[in-house]
Amino acid sequence: MEQQSPQQSDAEKRRVIIRTVGLKKSYIMKGVVTEALRGVEVEIVTGEFISVMGPSGSGKSTFFNMIGALDSPTVGRVFIDEVDVAQLTAEELAYLRCHNIGYIFQSYNLIKYMTALENVTTPMAFGGVMPDEARERGMELLDIVGLKDRWHHRPIEMSGGQQQRVAIARSLANQPSVLLCDEPTANLDLKTGQEILEILQRLN
Ligand code: ADP
Numbered sequence: 001m002e003q004q005s006p007q008q009s010d011a012e013k014r015r016v017i018i019r020t021v022g023l024k025k026s027y028i029m030k031g032v033v034t035e036a037l038r039g040v041e042v043e044i045v046t047g048e049f050i051s052v053m054g055p056s057g058s059g060k061s062t063f064f065n066m067i068g069a070l071d072s073p074t075v076g077r078v079f080i081d082e083v084d085v086a087q088l089t090a091e092e093l094a095y096l097r098c099h100n101i102g103y104i105f106q107s108y109n110l111i112k113y114m115t116a117l118e119n120v121t122t123p124m125a126f127g128g129v130m131p132d133e134a135r136e137r138g139m140e141l142l143d144i145v146g147l148k149d150r151w152h153h154r155p156i157e158m159s160g161g162q163q164q165r166v167a168i169a170r171s172l173a174n175q176p177s178v179l180l181c182d183e184p185t186a187n188l189d190l191k192t193g194q195e196i197l198e199i200l201q202r203l204n
């Protein structure tokens with residue numbers, strides 16, 4: 001039979017977007033070795049929504065930094081969209097971080113003196129998007145997170161939940177294939193945290 005069901009073709013379209021092989025990371029500080037990751041093997045396909053859970057100090061942020069190509073492993077490999085991150089030049093790495101991955105942090109990491117819109121459009125400028133188009137796309141993204149009316153507000157004029165929503169819009173600036181979040185709700189109250197998770201699930 002040549003014909004495929006819709007499910008089958010959907011499944012075929014899914015591809016492994018993050019893969020780690022024997023991932024280990026040790027830190028050495030004042031002669032003390034901390035094994036933060038001891039051989040992590042994961043395979044994540046497009047469309048998946050995954051939580052990594054564990055107590056403080058269990059290695060979540062270390063893992064985030066490895067699969068986000070922000071730091072390199074002590075041993076093992078990280079493949080993003082089947083590209084071995086260790087083989088990339090500094091320039092290719094910068095391109096990957098700018099275009100393929102969106103990052104969201106616990107403390108929002110917005111730029112204080114910029115408006116919500118400017119925060120969202122800054123990665124687009126690095127991505128080579130022209131200012132008019134960046135503004136238009138920035139407003140669309142702020143609309144998606146429910147903050148269109150606040151485009152001109154600076155971080156200090158927004159609540160934690162609103163700041164994190166700006167950070168979500170910013171993380172999507174260059175249409176990444178992967179969105180990485182490091183404790184995105186840890187600084188928020190329960191209800192606001194749930195709203196943030198709902199936005200992330202909707203976007204996925
Ligand atoms: P989590 O995000 O789950 O709280 P981390 O990945 O931040 O955990 O930390 C894992 C372990 O590695 C902890 O014991 C931490 O102290 C240690 N660690 C993390 N980053 C560094 C670093 N830059 N230098 C030395 N030790 C570190």
Ligand code: MG
Binds near residue numbers: 060061182183
């Ligand atoms: Mg952490």
